[in-house]
Amino acid sequence: MAKKIDYQQAEKAVKALKEYISRNTENDLLGSDHGVWIDLTVAKMPVDKTHRRHTIALPHSIxxxxxxxxxxxxxxxxxxxxxxxxxxxxxxxxxxxxxxxxxxxxxxxxxxxxxxxxxxxxxxxxxxxxxxxxxxxxxxxxxxxxxxxxxxxxxxxxxxxxxxxxxxxxxxNYTTSLESATDRKSVKFGLTKLSEKQLVENFKVVVEDMIKDLVWEHILQISIRADRTPSLPIYNCVPGVWLLSESDRKAAINDNEKEILKTAAKAVTKKSKPTKKAAEDATAVQTKSKITKPTKTKTTPKKKSIKA
The missing domain is CATH 3.40.50.790 (Ribosomal protein L1/L10, domain II)
Incomplete structure (x- = not known):
């Protein structure tokens, strides 16, 4: 599956985000200059990633x-x-x-x-x-x-x-990106004071840098947001595609998009359905760890002997 991001969708999201900010900043004590971020979520965490920061040169300063x-x-x-x-x-x-x-x-x-x-x-x-x-x-x-x-x-x-x-x-004009073995990355790529065109140009540079070392089928979602605003989706993965083998993915893609959905749905069902052995093991663990409350036994108090 080729790496393809719908930049027209990104333009619509940027426009909607700026409109939302303009409507909700009249009584904002922090002002109207908010940071704009890209959030990227993956199904599988990247391997061989150390906790380090690297810089990304932007066309427009943030x-x-x-x-x-x-x-x-x-x-x-x-x-x-x-x-x-x-x-x-x-x-x-x-x-x-x-x-x-x-x-x-x-x-x-x-x-x-x-x-x-x-x-x-x-x-x-x-x-x-x-x-x-x-x-x-x-x-x-x-x-x-x-x-x-x-x-x-x-x-x-x-x-x-x-x-x-x-x-x-x-x-x-730099922004920073943290390289770490996590399933979610966030990178600041703009400010709401920038024009829609400038934000989209910054978005293109940053998102291409973020996905260059990732397996496209493992990307679940790409969205943008400003400080303290809801996220607006740019890309959403077909559920379960990342569970398919390479051969199944190619076979599904060669047929049509509906086949991708069917095959992915089967993979999700198979992944979430417990096996008979797993069910038996779970029952055995529950039985083994079951603790019965001890029954209380009544004790009769000893009678004190009276000395004559």
Whole structure:
């Protein structure tokens, strides 16, 4: 079965989601700028997946317009600060050295404050092994995962100004995806302030990245949602298709779609129907583990002997 996602359905879902948000944000204290997510559910968990995050470059940034950036470099942060001001980036950027960042924000409360202060944290590629020591739970709990960016070479700032600016702009447009052995994945791909066209373009990039290493027949559902809204389906698997063998799937597909439904339904029934041996084993376990309440025996109190 070929990998096929109905992007027209995605366009309809994005439109409906934006309309829902506009109708229900009049009294929203958090404002109308909500994150938009892709939820993907699989029937079989992927194998050989470690808990790690990887970045996906988006056509349109999901960083709020008023969000500022914190850049952490190895040393000489003032040189980087002056260079970035000359390059006139779209975002306000503050530069710290790794030592300065660690010492200034050593306390837990200080880390929480800076995590709230900046919308995005960028770390020079040479500091990648030190990310865990620089950041902690204060950042993870707020979903402020630092992005790796290449701003230096041989412990010196990149000489090519255009390349330096491009590397930072590309990092601003990143989103992150957690690779783990779970049956559900969620990736943020937009904000409701983006246009419908921009959201669909981001959706295409992210969903293709999410399904590239998955068996298509094992994907149960793909849907989108915004923060605190219902999910809108983009794709739903035919129930039971993932239970079929490869030969049965091909045979059913070669006939027609109705045959797929029939064959899949039989597979579901066969999977859920208990065997005779399983029923006997279950009965034996129940009989073995059955506990009878002990019967209470009446005891007559002993008569006290009276001494003459």
């Amino acid at each position: 960083l709020p317009e008023d969000a500022s950036i914190c850049l952490i470099v190895q040393d000489r942060p003032q040189n980087y600060q002056e260079k970035l001001e000359q390059l006139k980036l779209d975002r306000k950027t503050t530069v710290y050295s790794a030592k300065q960042f660690r010492e200034t924000f050593a306390r837990f409360e200080a880390r929480r404050q800076i995590a709230r202060q900046f919308g995005l944290f960028l770390v020079d590629a040479c500091l990648a092994p030190k990310i865990n020591s620089l950041f902690g739970k204060s950042f993870t709990s707020m979903n402020k995962h630092p992005m790796i960016v290449n701003v230096s070479a041989n412990n010196k700032m990149l000489k090519d100004d255009d390349q330096l600016k491009q590397n930072i702009q590309t990092a601003i």
